[in-house]
Amino acid sequence: MEEREPAEAEEVELQFVARLVWSRFLSDWRSVSRIVHLQLWNEDLLRERFAYGEKEGLHLLMVRVYRTEKGKYPWDRSLGGCRSWVKVERPWGEELTPVLSEAEFGSREREVRAAVEIG
Secondary structure, rough: OOOOOOOOOOOOEEEEEEEEEEEEOOHHHHHHOOOHHHOOOOHHHHHHOOOOOOOOOOEEEEEEEEEOOOOOOEOHHHOOOOOOOOOOOOOOOHHHEEOOOOOHHHHHHHHHHHHHHOO
């Protein structure tokens, strides 16, 4: 079954958006193994993805996730296709609510940084 892209007049629903806080390429499996419990993939899949491609390693992304209040936004052609991340060029204002409190996010970020030895 072929998927169609929405017509220009249609909307796309976004329940959550994420902001990239920082990223790091992890080329040492020991660093990756220390964050297995802090992410969604199981260790076997992490090992498979770590060894994929010409250069061993994984990109670690620390993101801050927000719930959107509005939910539906005008369709834009840049949102089409198969994408893991889409840069949305729009001002969000007060319509975003952090999923984690500042304290909880800070605690988790410190835990991740310590696990992969980032100062």
